[in-house]
Amino acid sequence: MEARLHQGLPLRAPVEIIGARLQRRVRLAAARALVSRIAAGDPAVRAVCGPRPTIAHAELTSTDVAVILVSRGGEPPCAVLKLPMTPESVEGVLRESSTLAALHADDRLGHWRDLIPRPRASGELHGRRYRVDTVLRGRTVLDRLSDGPSRRRLLDSAAETIHVLHRESATTVEAGDRLVERWIDAPVDDLLARGAARGLEPGLERLRAELRCALVGRRFSVSWIHGDYWLGNLLFEDADAEPSGIVDWDAAVDRGLPVLDVLHLVVYTRRSVGGQNLGEIVSDLLDGGGWSPDERRILDRYGCCDGSLSERHAILLYWLRHVAHHACQQREGDRFAYRRWQAANVRPVLAPR
DSSP states (O other): OGGGEETTEETTHHHHHHHHHHHHHHHHHHHHHHHHHHHHHOHHHHHHHOSSOEEEEEEEOTTSEEEEEEESTTSOEEEEEEEEOSHHHHHHHHHHHHHHHHHHTOGGGGGGGGGSOOEEEEEEETTEEEEEEOOOOOBOOGGGTTSHHHHHHHHHHHHHHHHHHHHHTOEEEEOOHHHHIIIIIHHHHHHHHSTTOTTTHHHHHHHHHHHHHHHTTOEEEEEEEOSSOSGGGEEBSSTTSOOSEEOOOTTOEEEEOHHHHHHHHHHHHHHHHHOOOHHHHHHHHHTTOOOOHHHHHHHHHHSOOOSSSOHHHHHHHHHHHHHHHHHHHOOGGGHHHHHHHHHHHTHHHHSOO
16 A cells, blocks of 8 residues: 555546646647637727737746737737636636726826736636736746845845835724634634545634634734735846836735735745745744744734734735635646645644644
């Protein structure tokens, strides 16, 4: 029996991984083939991209959304075409479109809105949804994180940039049943619904009870939050300057806790530099591992904890929201990949301590 298992998982699992990679290549090729047909059939897209757009760059995200930079001939890219290539990814793109529309309509945000994609056209071709956005300037600068001073400047500018959104859209609410259901019950139930959740039920129910006790009836400062705010979703024209763009808004919500964005920024920077899994980092923090001086400085300045929420519960809420969002993005056919991810990022945090 042991010869046929790898940490309790069948050896056929690597075959599933190879199959998933092949499927991703097929999806990206299918998306590339649709570009000229979309431009030919949609006058709004043609007005932005021209009648025969050239593909400057194409990639498939981890959530199976094809992101294609298009240009007119040899000119610089003029638009970004987003094509959800699976049923699961369609919901994310529709949610992102709704968020971007709401943020662009919010006059409180002023010129800050220039940092986020502006949809120019959207539609459907043979059952395949698409959206065309303006191009944001800059690139990701994860290659600069190994340098301590550069990392410090990037963290500072990133935290200050999202703080504008948190500050301008802030309001105060009481954590009643509807809000607690969204913050706690829905993500717990999403994790319980996964087929690989066996053995997690006691830990998730303990977490639900602890967080409900900590939140119900208390008042919190809430705002719009990005929901996946880390340096991989920020663009910079110059690594020493402020961000020139913020992308990937499918996890954004209004009436969210700003500290969740700040925690994600800090934790994922640590993850990018050190290579640890999220579950390892969160477990260490819950066990008293603490923050570095730079991390503590960012959290103290931008964490928005006013005493109504302990740091432990902020970390648990952040982790719960993130892993539940990841779980909902997975396809049923990727069970091995999800179980492997779950073993590293969910089970360690729920282990009794």
